[in-house]
Amino acid sequence: MKIRKSLLLLIAAIAIGALSYPPQWYPMPLRLQLTRWFGAADYRPLPLSMDPQVLDAETFCPEDASGWREAQVIDGVSVTRSAPCVADNPYAVAAFVKGTNNVSKDTLLRSGLTSDAVEKGRDLDGDGDPDEIHIRLEVAELNGGSSVTQRPVTSYDIAPGIQPGMWVFAPKLVGMAVENFETGIARDALRLPSPAIRVEQGDSITITLENSHYMPHTLHLHGADHGFVDSSGEGNDGVPITSEIPVMPGHARSYELQPRHAGTMFYHCHVQPHVHVLMGLQGLFVVEENRPNNWLQTMNVGAGLVRAPSAAVRESYDQEYDLHYLDLDKDLGERIRKYRDPRLITQSMHREYDITDADVDFFTLNGRSFPYTFRESLLVAAEGERLKLRVVNGGAKGISLHTHGHKFSVTDRDGVRLSPATIVPQDVVWIPTAQRVDLDLFLTNDGLHSYGRGIWLYHDHQNKGVTNDGIGPGGNISAIVYADYIDDSGWPKTQGVPWNQYFTKEYYRKEIPIWESYAPGLFSNTVSDPWWYPRLAGMALALAMLAALSIAALRRRSS
Amino acid sequence: MMRAPVGLLSAAILLLASSADIAAQDLMDHSAHSGHDSMRLDRDGSVMNENLDSLPRGCEALGRHLHFTIHAGVKYARDIPGSIFGMSQYEVRVEPCSRVTVTFVNEDEVRHQWMVHGLPKYLYPAGMFHIEASGGKSVTGTFIVPAEDRNYLIHCDLSQHMEKGMRGQLVVGRGSGDLWSVGGASAYFFRDDYMPRFALLFAVLLAVPGFLATWYLAKRESATGSASRREIFD
Numbered sequence: 001m002k003i004r005k006s007l008l009l010l011i012a013a014i015a016i017g018a019l020s021y022p023p024q025w026y027p028m029p030l031r032l033q034l035t036r037w038f039g040a041a042d043y044r045p046l047p048l049s050m051d052p053q054v055l056d057a058e059t060f061c062p063e064d065a066s067g068w069r070e071a072q073v074i075d076g077v078s079v080t081r082s083a084p085c086v087a088d089n090p091y092a093v094a095a096f097v098k099g100t101n102n103v104s105k106d107t108l109l110r111s112g113l114t115s116d117a118v119e120k121g122r123d124l125d126g127d128g129d130p131d132e133i134h135i136r137l138e139v140a141e142l143n144g145g146s147s148v149t150q151r152p153v154t155s156y157d158i159a160p161g162i163q164p165g166m167w168v169f170a171p172k173l174v175g176m177a178v179e180n181f182e183t184g185i186a187r188d189a190l191r192l193p194s195p196a197i198r199v200e201q202g203d204s205i206t207i208t209l210e211n212s213h214y215m216p217h218t219l220h221l222h223g224a225d226h227g228f229v230d231s232s233g234e235g236n237d238g239v240p241i242t243s244e245i246p247v248m249p250g251h252a253r254s255y256e257l258q259p260r261h262a263g264t265m266f267y268h269c270h271v272q273p274h275v276h277v278l279m280g281l282q283g284l285f286v287v288e289e290n291r292p293n294n295w296l297q298t299m300n301v302g303a304g305l306v307r308a309p310s311a312a313v314r315e316s317y318d319q320e321y322d323l324h325y326l327d328l329d330k331d332l333g334e335r336i337r338k339y340r341d342p343r344l345i346t347q348s349m350h351r352e353y354d355i356t357d358a359d360v361d362f363f364t365l366n367g368r369s370f371p372y373t374f375r376e377s378l379l380v381a382a383e384g385e386r387l388k389l390r391v392v393n394g395g396a397k398g399i400s401l402h403t404h405g406h407k408f409s410v411t412d413r414d415g416v417r418l419s420p421a422t423i424v425p426q427d428v429v430w431i432p433t434a435q436r437v438d439l440d441l442f443l444t445n446d447g448l449h450s451y452g453r454g455i456w457l458y459h460d461h462q463n464k465g466v467t468n469d470g471i472g473p474g475g476n477i478s479a480i481v482y483a484d485y486i487d488d489s490g491w492p493k494t495q496g497v498p499w500n501q502y503f504t505k506e507y508y509r510k511e512i513p514i515w516e517s518y519a520p521g522l523f524s525n526t527v528s529d530p531w532w533y534p535r536l537a538g539m540a541l542a543l544a545m546l547a548a549l550s551i552a553a554l555r556r557r558s559s
Numbered sequence: 560m561m562r563a564p565v566g567l568l569s570a571a572i573l574l575l576a577s578s579a580d581i582a583a584q585d586l587m588d589h590s591a592h593s594g595h596d597s598m599r600l601d602r603d604g605s606v607m608n609e610n611l612d613s614l615p616r617g618c619e620a621l622g623r624h625l626h627f628t629i630h631a632g633v634k635y636a637r638d639i640p641g642s643i644f645g646m647s648q649y650e651v652r653v654e655p656c657s658r659v660t661v662t663f664v665n666e667d668e669v670r671h672q673w674m675v676h677g678l679p680k681y682l683y684p685a686g687m688f689h690i691e692a693s694g695g696k697s698v699t700g701t702f703i704v705p706a707e708d709r710n711y712l713i714h715c716d717l718s719q720h721m722e723k724g725m726r727g728q729l730v731v732g733r734g735s736g737d738l739w740s741v742g743g744a745s746a747y748f749f750r751d752d753y754m755p756r757f758a759l760l761f762a763v764l765l766a767v768p769g770f771l772a773t774w775y776l777a778k779r780e781s782a783t784g785s786a787s788r789r790e791i792f793d
């Protein structure tokens with residue numbers, strides 16, 4: 001009697017299991033056999049497409065409330081117009097040109113700089129411009145950790161919702177590190193990349209590194225003519241293992257140089273460089289040719305358009321841009337938020353992080369990734385204009401810089417002029433780590449240098465470089481925009497797909513189907529198949545019955 | 560294995576975190592950085608929103624004039640493990656309505672700040688009083704504290720200086736309860752784990768004899784216990 005009941009239960013379990021088992025999981029020979037016997041199964045529609053998500057897109061082009069984009073004369077300094085939406089603070093530009101010790105009090109206050117941020121002294125060669133330059137740099141952490149909040153501290157978004165931990169050199173500023181405490185957003189001068197520094201050939205330059213950060217750092221002047229020791233015999237190369245003890249937190253150190261050779265150089269921290277350089281402690285260091293009355297914009301915050309270009313550049317070009325490419329490793333940047341204790345942060349970054357097993361995730365141009373690059377780093381010019389681009393690749397991997405619609409010429413490499421025979425038009429240039437190239441980009445519509453007016457991308461042609469952690473479009477994509485293709489607010493008149501989804505965090509969190517904006521429904525997320533519920537319930541019931549029957553059988557045998 | 564309880568704990572902390580954020584924001588509440596409407600700036604540093612004589616609401620008369628000299632620098636952080644930047648004094652206790660003069664002495668070679676947040680906005684734009692001293696300089700500023708008993712956040716707003724040690728509190732009257740993470744005065748709200756290396760092994764070593772002992776006791780009880788209990792354990 002008892003056995004018969006068990007047998008019936010066993011048959012029921014097998015039947016339930018077999019009925020609920022999904023046919024697409026049947027072994028292939030069985031499926032083929034069933035087809036031979038019964039033919040194809042009846043039509044059953046696939047699950048529908050999900051309705052598109054309602055997204056709250058950020059404003060593409062923030063309003064320029066303070067009129068920073070306009071051409072203006074401040075304290076006698078001409079600051080050129082900056083066409084894209086977000087422009088540098090023109091008062092800071094003026095203060096960098098005249099020296100923070102020479103500008104009016106009002107300009108200094110509006111610049112946000114301290115009076116000793118960039119001091120300009122005597123005209124040593126009597127050619128009408130100051131030759132004694134004292135620059136002060138601080139070190140700031142962006143998107144760091146805290147013991148009272150889980151939000152990134154001194155936050156800085158490279159793209160919507162993307163906040164990698166970073167360290168930067170910064171100009172010496174008065175006041176708070178953030179715009180205000182509610183948002184905790186880093187003020188505009190605290191940003192990636194570290195500022196481009198511009199000095200004149202032959203100037204007597206002092207750079208004081210005021211280490212306001214909680215780790216030791218140094219300043220290494222890569223490629224720029226400087227002595228191994230300074231005038232007092234102290235190390236001047238910034239290299240801990242050969243030159244000097246690093247600058248400890250709260251301490252300062254001055255580096256000296258009087259560069260004899262002009263060209264596009266580089267500077268970076270040399271403490272644990274495989275970590276500190278990758279974290280963002282690096283900037284362009286431009287030595288401009290000596291000219292009379294050559295008042296230079298000593299710092300270019302966030303790189304980009306030089307709004308008060310040098311005399312030598314004005315002789316041959318209409319515009320000059322600093323372009324700083326840098327890739328970032330998400331896994332490294334996270335470590336400054338994962339721990340609060342600087343001992344644990346140091347252990348995690350310098351011992352546990354293994355760069356030989358690492359890979360980069362974010363690809364920035366002048367501190368932003370697409371779509372934010374379109375707010376800041378567009379090259380906006382009229383047909384026929386001549387642009388000088390000073391490009392550095394500070395990233396861990398090489399970049400293969402490509403321009404649409406144009407061929408540029410590499411005129412200088414690592415700050416040295418190439419021989420005329422090798423200066424030829426090209427549309428891809430390979431820039432390995434730490435290399436600088438100077439490019440002539442002429443907007444001459446001759447079918448070679450330019451194919452005419454439009455919005456033409458320029459970007460790293462290596463595929464990962466045009467993504468934000470694997471989601472495209474992203475990375476260092478930016479564009480050459482002809483003047484009649486940009487509107488008054490500074491936004492390019494694109495005629496392709498809508499951009500709303502690119503200005504959402506969700507898109508870069510990989511939650512939005514990539515073609516949803518113009519092919520809704522066709523490639524959307526699918527709703528799930530509700531038949532799984534009865535099938536899974538049936539299979540689970542069958543398994544449970546089998547398990548119960550087996551235990552009962554075992555117990556019967558043992559008793 | 561250890562991840563599960565840690566995960567639970569962090570979930571609980573996440574719930575708490577939002578409230579801590581709100582509490583912190585409340586104390587730090589101020590609208591957009593109002594720039595330089597009341598700023599004294601020179602090469603040594605700056606004082607923002609100085610107030611020598613305007614009485615806060617609820618103060619009938621100016622209280623005592625108190626003077627504090629507060630030193631800042633990495634050397635003051637040495638006694639507090641896990642901090643880099645420090646102050647000679649993290650807690651400043653004053654009577655309501657007193658006039659407080661602070662001489663802020665910066666012993667480092669980088670800028671530091673002594674900022675108070677959450678003050679009444681009708682007297683202090685953005686609700687803050689702020690002294691900044693360049694490296695090696697000292698700057699003095701004066702303000703008048705409100706009438707209510709309350710704790711105000713004091714900090715340095717250079718990037719990561721508060722997080723790495725420069726966080727204090729101004730206690731007016733009896734105060735309104737300690738703020739979190741004040742140097743030497745209160746605990747970190749979010750704290751690193753500092754878990755010993757062999758903690759997991761230690762826990763397992765304790766759990767095994769615990770399990771065996773309980774098992775043994777339960778068995779013994781079932782052997783000597785009532786019939787109904789025996790059924791349960793069989």
Ligand SMILES: [Cu+2]
Nearest residue numbers: 217269271276
């Ligand atoms: Cu460093």
Ligand SMILES: [Cu+2]
Nearest residue numbers: 671672715720
């Ligand atoms: Cu500080």
